[in-house]
Amino acid sequence: MKEHKSGNVTYIAVWAALVVLTAVTVAVSYVHLGMMNVVVALLVASVKASLVALFFMHLRYESRLVWGFALTPIFFLILIIAGTLSDTLFR
């Protein structure tokens, strides 16, 4: 395991950011934005997941190989969504 600099300050800052973003998700659900409600919710969730992966799971300090393994499934997630939408959007 590599040495890295993230100390307790970083962890607490990330935790605070996660709490704030959770509050944002809850707050936005009370505002009617139509389709944009889903977009905002997914966007906030993605940012939170990225924070967890980068800092709590130490991805930020990992080698390119680990980054490769972490990012590949995201490509396949996009693939399954895009492939399914190519059906449902054009029926």
Add this chain to the structure above:
Amino acid sequence: MKETTLNGEQPPNGDASPRGYLEAKGFWSWAYTLDHKRIGVMYLYTTLFFFLLGGVFALLIRIKLMFPGQYIFTNQTYNVLFTMHGALMIFLFIIPAIPSGLGNFFIPMHIGARDVAFPRLNLLSYWVFVAGIVVILFSLIRPMDTGWTFYTPYSARTAADVTTLSFGVFLIGMSSILTGLNFLVTIHKLRAPGMTWHRMPLFIWSMYATSIIQVLATPVVGITFLLLAMERVLGVGFFDPAKGGDPILFQHFFWFYSHPVVYVMILPAMGIISEIVPAFSRKPIFGYNAIAYSSVAIAVFGFFVWGHHMFVTGMSSTAAIIFSLLTYSVAIPTAIKVFNWIATMYKGSITFESPMLYALTFIFLFVVGGLTGMFLGALGADIHVHDTYFIVAHFHYTMVGGTVMGLLAGLHYWFPKMTGRMLSEKMARPAWLLMFIGFNVTFFTQFILGFEGMPRRYAEYPAQYQALNIVSTVGSWILAAGILIMFANFVHGLFRGPPAPPNPWKALSLEWQTGSPPPTENYPEIPTVTDWPYGYAGKQT
């Protein structure tokens, strides 16, 4: 590879016992083992048992289909029989047999390692697999009648125990993910000194590609079955249109796993063929890089084509056109492999021992299966033959003609290494001949039946198709006779076969440079690798 070639004498293997890793006896020495070789052997016994059981279901199905009307079984029993044939063969035999069985045994040996990266995880994955089997057998109390594909909305409504069976498959999938993960780390981290990526045996390349699919695709089917269970138990409307769901969404999710998984079945078999063809042609493999990269290409392209299972389900024609085009992309790396195997054999000193007979059968039958897949990838042709026996014949040519023949090639090739005993060639050849004839009589007739319009899955059919159905059933008996003789040969070889030398085929990959059977630690010293394992004529082409 190492300079030493061993043609007769047992090499110093570190273990005092000539029985190598098989020395320890008793149930617990197997149940608690962390040895990848023993875990591989346990997988092989388990999966081959379900091969025989699934085969019995197939024979029963064929006997019923000799007559157009209801015969022997009720139609409901027939539905259960073909569902169990499919589910057992797919989930308990053909997916795990080569990767978890032969892969477990030979990946560490091929790369010059003492074990897989996570031996305890390996044992866990076996027992999770067994837990999955127990759950699946438990579901037989109210047996499944949905076909192995679990299509909604029927699977969401039937009284059969879909929830239990899908939980069993969920566990089997988890075992598959753990195995794939273990192999990926093993191949990255445990290669012997000097074993660069381009000195790896091609079996390792194919197993690497297979593991990628296992890790990336299997979670999707796990989640899909979870959604199905939630729909059945909690009434959440994911797939049932009456509850606002979309039944075709289930098929998207299901085939996002189940199409890539056909490459989990075929890629390891292709890896075995890439080992056997050069060894029995006494020639370096032709196009090493092309075969290696085409394995990875098949794994990646395989994710882009799932929609071709759904052309007639009401999917949008835009999606159908896209998936039809993409489907053809998989044909390219597959053809690359076939041409390279043929080029390897060209002007080689080919000998026809049983592993090579099965390898050649693989190439021949898989080409038939693959090319008929091209008919099915074409939108217009698919609409004509979809859900007919043409499909049944097509996937049996790829799965039995391909994967099973590849597995049998591997079993005959590595039997001396795994057991320390030789098989009888006198029994292996007639068994092979009967299987080859029986298989083609059974399934080629089904191409014709399908093209003439006989639908699949139905218990009853119009009388005009009876003659060819009788031919197909007789073929299944010839096939079964061949399989029985082959298993008799396995049993005979296991107990009475003459002792095997370390390297009976004079092959060059690492596993042949240690004892037969190998010692527990595989190699007394970790070998240093200086060359690729295909230097049969001394030169790299």
